[in-house]
Amino acid sequence: MNKMKNFKRRFSLSVPRTETIEESLTEFTEQFNQLNNQRNEDLAQGHLQLAQLGREVAADGSPVSPPEGQGRSPVAAVRYRNHGQRRCSMEDVSRRLSLPMDIRLPPEFLQKLQMESLELPKPLSRMSRRASLSDIGFGKLETYIKLDKLGEGTYATVFKGRSKLTENLVALKEIRLEHEEGAPCTAIREVSLLKNLKHANIVTLHDIIHTERCLTLVFEYLDNDLKQYLENCGNLMSVHNVKIFMFQLLRGLAYCHGRKILHRDLKPQNLLINERGELKLADFGLARAKSVPTKTYSNEVVTLWYRPPDVLLGSTEYSTPIDMWGVGCIHYEMVTGRPMFPGSTVKEELHLIFRLLGTPTEDTWPGITSNEEFKAYNFSQYRAQPLINHAPRLDSEGVDLLTNLLLYRAKGRISAQAALQHPYFRSLGERVHLLPDTASIFSLKEIQLQRDPGHRGSAFPHSARGKNRRQSIF
Amino acid sequence: RRRAGGAAALRSAGAPAAPLGAARGARHGGGAWGRGRRRRRGESAQELQAFRDYGESWYRSRKGLESRFQPREPLARQPQVTAEARCKLVSWLIPVHRHFGLSLEALCLAVNILDRFLATTPVAADCFQLLGVTALLIACKQVEVHPPSVKELLALCCDVFTRQQLRNLECIVLHRLDFDLAAPTVSFFLEHFSQVRLEARGADAGEAADARSLAAGVAELSLADYAFTKYAPSLLAASSLGLADRLLRHRSPLDLRISGYPEGLLRDCMDQLQLLVCLNGRSLSLLLPSEVAQKCPWLGDDR
Numbered sequence: 001m002n003k004m005k006n007f008k009r010r011f012s013l014s015v016p017r018t019e020t021i022e023e024s025l026t027e028f029t030e031q032f033n034q035l036n037n038q039r040n041e042d043l044a045q046g047h048l049q050l051a052q053l054g055r056e057v058a059a060d061g062s063p064v065s066p067p068e069g070q071g072r073s074p075v076a077a078v079r080y081r082n083h084g085q086r087r088c089s090m091e092d093v094s095r096r097l098s099l100p101m102d103i104r105l106p107p108e109f110l111q112k113l114q115m116e117s118l119e120l121p122k123p124l125s126r127m128s129r130r131a132s133l134s135d136i137g138f139g140k141l142e143t144y145i146k147l148d149k150l151g152e153g154t155y156a157t158v159f160k161g162r163s164k165l166t167e168n169l170v171a172l173k174e175i176r177l178e179h180e181e182g183a184p185c186t187a188i189r190e191v192s193l194l195k196n197l198k199h200a201n202i203v204t205l206h207d208i209i210h211t212e213r214c215l216t217l218v219f220e221y222l223d224n225d226l227k228q229y230l231e232n233c234g235n236l237m238s239v240h241n242v243k244i245f246m247f248q249l250l251r252g253l254a255y256c257h258g259r260k261i262l263h264r265d266l267k268p269q270n271l272l273i274n275e276r277g278e279l280k281l282a283d284f285g286l287a288r289a290k291s292v293p294t295k296t297y298s299n300e301v302v303t304l305w306y307r308p309p310d311v312l313l314g315s316t317e318y319s320t321p322i323d324m325w326g327v328g329c330i331h332y333e334m335v336t337g338r339p340m341f342p343g344s345t346v347k348e349e350l351h352l353i354f355r356l357l358g359t360p361t362e363d364t365w366p367g368i369t370s371n372e373e374f375k376a377y378n379f380s381q382y383r384a385q386p387l388i389n390h391a392p393r394l395d396s397e398g399v400d401l402l403t404n405l406l407l408y409r410a411k412g413r414i415s416a417q418a419a420l421q422h423p424y425f426r427s428l429g430e431r432v433h434l435l436p437d438t439a440s441i442f443s444l445k446e447i448q449l450q451r452d453p454g455h456r457g458s459a460f461p462h463s464a465r466g467k468n469r470r471q472s473i474f
Numbered sequence: 475r476r477r478a479g480g481a482a483a484l485r486s487a488g489a490p491a492a493p494l495g496a497a498r499g500a501r502h503g504g505g506a507w508g509r510g511r512r513r514r515r516g517e518s519a520q521e522l523q524a525f526r527d528y529g530e531s532w533y534r535s536r537k538g539l540e541s542r543f544q545p546r547e548p549l550a551r552q553p554q555v556t557a558e559a560r561c562k563l564v565s566w567l568i569p570v571h572r573h574f575g576l577s578l579e580a581l582c583l584a585v586n587i588l589d590r591f592l593a594t595t596p597v598a599a600d601c602f603q604l605l606g607v608t609a610l611l612i613a614c615k616q617v618e619v620h621p622p623s624v625k626e627l628l629a630l631c632c633d634v635f636t637r638q639q640l641r642n643l644e645c646i647v648l649h650r651l652d653f654d655l656a657a658p659t660v661s662f663f664l665e666h667f668s669q670v671r672l673e674a675r676g677a678d679a680g681e682a683a684d685a686r687s688l689a690a691g692v693a694e695l696s697l698a699d700y701a702f703t704k705y706a707p708s709l710l711a712a713s714s715l716g717l718a719d720r721l722l723r724h725r726s727p728l729d730l731r732i733s734g735y736p737e738g739l740l741r742d743c744m745d746q747l748q749l750l751v752c753l754n755g756r757s758l759s760l761l762l763p764s765e766v767a768q769k770c771p772w773l774g775d776d777r
Contacts, residue, residue: 181624182641183648185615192616192655196539210649257524258531319524411523418527 137165141209144172144218155184160221163206169221170206178213187215190284193261200440201252203272203282222280226268226330235337236454239393241277242334244449247425247432248279248441249327254416255437256281257320266326267306268333277449278440304349305329305339309360310410312346312353313373321410327419328405335391335398337454347377357406358384365408397424525669533666536658540706543657545589548703552592554599557700563588563606564698568761570607570630574622576614578690582659582707583613585697587647590657594650601643604635608643616655660693663711671728681724684766688722689714691761692747695754702750705743709735713743717751720744722769 137143147160150171161172175187194205207218226245230237237245249271256263263270263281270283308325310317332340341356343349354360359382360368368374387406388399401424404414414422420433431444441447525532549557564585571581587609591597597605607627614621624637648655668686671677692714696702702710712733719727730740751758755773767773 177645178641180637181621182611182644183615185621188612188615188648188653188655191653195653196656208653210645212645258528259535260528260532317518317520319518319520320528321520321523411520415524415527 138207139209141211141216143207144170144209144216146172155179155186161218163218171219171221173217173219175215175217176213177215183215191215191217193284196259197256197261197284199252199255199437200278200435201248201280202255203280219282222272222274222278224273225282226271226273226279226334229273230268230334230337232455233452234454236452237334237337238450238452239335239395239398240450241452242331243398243425243428244277244441244447245271245273245279245334246327246331247420247428249281249330250416250419251435251441252279252281253323253327254420257323257416262318262320263323266323266330267303268330271330276440276442278442304344304346305342307349308410309350309353309408312350313371315410317410319410320415321413324405324413324416324419325410327416328402331398331402331405332391335394350377351379354379355382356385356390357408358382360408368408395424397422397426400424522669526673529666529669532662536662536666537708539656540658540708543586543590543654544706545586545593545703548589548592549700550593551596553596555592555597555602559599559602560588560592560700561698563602566603567606567610568694568698571610574614574626576610576618576622578661578694579659580610580613580617581694582661582697583616583655583657584610586657586659587612587651587655589703590654591647591650595646601635601639603631604639604643605647607631608640608647611640612644612647612655658707660697660707660710660714661690663708664689664693664715667711667715667728667732670732676726678724678726681719681722681726682728684722684769685715685718685724685728687763687766688718688770691758691766692717692751694761695750695758696747699750701746708733709739709743710747713740713747716740717744717747721751721772 143164144161145164147162150158150160152158156173156175159172159174161170162168163170175184177183177187191205191208194202198204203222204220205217206220209216209218224232253263253266261284263284265283266281270281272280272282274280304312306326306329308322311322329340341349341352343352358364359379360374362369387402388394388396391399391402394402401414401419401422404422405419407413425432429444429446432441432447435441435443549555549560567581567584571584584606588606591605591609607630611621611624611627624640628635628637628640664686668682671682672679689711693710696710696714705713712728712730712735715728716730730737733740751773759767759770759773762770
């Protein structure tokens, strides 16, 4: 009996073992074999006895009993019935763990905790590397000079800045950490995701500065985003440049998707472009959120223009095809110079989509006719219009790519990785597929931007600054 | 008569003795089962397509990050926190994460954050529980749509800690870990290996699903045991699946060679897991969906 108690108290392999465990293992194996043999016999005789036994096993003291009034699945009901007499109370889960040393909580324990840790010899080499980086100025706010304010929102303020170390321009994103709920999710996601992403078509996070109430992210600075770029060239881009931008967008996206990271909020404002014409994905704050965001960092209403119809109709599915729809919309916008579906409400957005691509049917979108939201909108039956009529500057390969991006059936949409191999990009040559992740597409001499026909004044936006400008731009 | 596996071990180590969930109801319109678990059962065509497009690449990238995120002897430098205390804490976090309907992924991340923080900073025993909920909060902010609120988490600790303390500790943890939070988890690898298995020709979908459920329970259990912090998540995932197949006597078990680990290493990890299962049969049966628990009568039915 005593031995039994002793055994019961053992919870883990981490505590010193006695032979009881070895015994129990043997016994377990025996019992396991016995039961299995028995089960086979029972099964042979058509008995269901063991299933019953299993049910009872799960019944008592289950930590996962269904809440009242919910989860009345047959499975849950079975379990619930069997331990109906056990009421669950909040106390069961909410409790102060009685840990080995149950001293009263000293009010200054957090400070103490911080102090102690400073004296601890740094165990990790990464730590010491960080220390040496900080000697030269990384991780310190005084390393960066704040210039103009670029924007402000509820969580973050963005400044243009300059690094004293490199003299380079940077974007400083200051995030306030003092909120009811602590550090904002968006900040945590953005930083932890970007730290693992090193790619020529993804904005580089240079440095993170953690002060008491504030987190400052130091990004590389890019003058333009795609929206401004389109405005600067009078919404008339060279179709060759469209192709180069598309390729870069897909390259960055394929890299993210290959790491199970979704962007979720692709739009021209989030695609930054520098003087060389390098395009980089930015604003990853929402990347992991599964819910459809309605407000941004800066508290602007999120645009619906690039959102796929499945999401507009309430789908909470969450996978890589979700980004591909937006890529199609952006492709169209670059080629035609106007947004593809500029709806201001969900209904208007869907209406614009269906008017151009046709109201979905069971053929184009299996299951759609049983979608309650779709039925409730009661859209008229539009027939699909040929895309070429709306984007006449696009060649037939381009139209084919666009068609494959703008499919109603999410799983049918072409993936970013596959899209890079699309014949539309054949004219860029073979070498674009062999680039290392961090190499810019412009490191290949055959890849050069052309002059955008709609561009007024100088050859390229911001070319007045000139000295980094590539000859090839002209 | 003494019954193996009936020790209700994790329970005696500090997990609540009674079921959770009923008192509070489910937060997000789901049952007491985590969303992750339910989602897994009704795997969508869209996710399957994404796996076909990128599964291999996801695996390679996570595998590449594994060693960077592996905690190394997290308790070696802790003056007060012991393996037993860690077990208590994690055994408490297990029902807590289920209570909120959180995914196994979130739980794994929380434990990873906890361990890596412990490896860098000595923690007083009396704020260890606060560290536990803080790690859970950070993990949820990363991967869940609706992280539990600070208020809810504090209430779970009987309000012995204040909001300000939790927020301070959150800042310290984020700073200490330098925002390196995207650790590869056992949950990811379980999903991956199971998906690969399903894609193979002649796959038995039923067996694959059962093995995945049982292995998820085993892996969840192993989080609470300090001895398993030395195993990489991909090794734990492969071994849990191997053990599950063995325990369920599957006809077409997962070919463990896809994990790339040598047989000896897999066998060692599987043996340790089997020992864990045998010590915690009752607790494990409570972690499993009932249809899977029914197939595991050897988990022990003593009470």
